Amino acid sequence: MRAPESISSSPYVVELDPPPGASIPLRSYITKAQKVLQQFVDVLGRPDMAKPVPEPEPPPPAPVLDGSSGATAAAYAATHDTLQTHSAAWQLAHPEVDSSVRRTRTISGEALKEVKEHIEGLKDALRAGGVLMMVSYPTPAIPAPRxxxxxxRPLAMLTYRTMVRVASVVSFAAMAALVSDLKYPEIPDPSPELVPPPTPPKPEKWTEPPKTFEV
Structure with a gap:
């Protein structure tokens, strides 16, 4: 459990619960992952990361009707001017809408949405592992084995990949916000017990040598 002051200053509190029956190495690895993910999330809580999302490129100008004249050209010009007038009038009448959108869509906010998706996906996988154990051993009197x-192994690898993905999202957000004075946590590797064994090479298929005939 994190200290209350650190929870209040973080935009999102990471809580990973090891599934029932998890071994000590897996529990330890999930605990390390929780601390690492929280450090990445805390980066997004820095004030200098809350910069507006870069504005998209302006749309290309409206096409001009080449070769048109008379009533066609006049109708096109009138329609184009009317649209521009209504657009400008709407923006003047509702400035709070545009400013609110610009204020709420920040680089850190957009990155946090993606980070949450990765972390919540990991939490769902860990919960699914625990549910599978409860279904396999439903009787409380029988202690569930590990x-x-x-x-x-798949849970450990998913935990590792989640940390890598979150690190990528946060680093790209920092680059977009022009924040460089950051020290990222080191992503731990799973312990040897949690790493799948290497796949043994397939034995070469024996082929019978061609028969020779004596003359």
């Missing part, structure tokens, strides 16, 4: 290596 998760099998075939179940823990």
């Amino acid at each position: 998760l099998s290596p075939s179940m823990e």
Whole structure:
């Protein structure tokens, strides 16, 4: 559990619960991942990261009707002027809408949305591992055994990939916000018990040598 002051200053509190039956190495790795992910999230809470999202390129000018004259050209010009007038009038009448959108859409806010999606996906996977154990061993009187290596290894690799993805999102956001004085946490590797064993090479298919015939 994090200190209350650190929770209040963070835009999002990361809480990862190891699934029931998780081994000590997996529990330890999930705890490390929670701390690392929280450090990345805290970067997005810095005031200098709350910069407006860069404005998109302005749309190209309206096409001009070449070769038109008379009533066609006059109608086109009148329609174009009317649209511009209504657009400008609407923006003047509702300045709070445009300013509110610009104020709420910040680089850190957009990055935090993507970070949350990655972390919530990991939390769903960890919960699914626990549900699978409860379904396999529903009787409370029987202590649930630990998760099998075939179940823990994918969870460990997903935890690792989530940290990598979150690190990528935060680093790109920092680049967009022109913030360079950042020190990112080191992403830990899973312990050897949580790494899938290497796939043994397939044995070469034996082929019978061609028969020779004596003359």
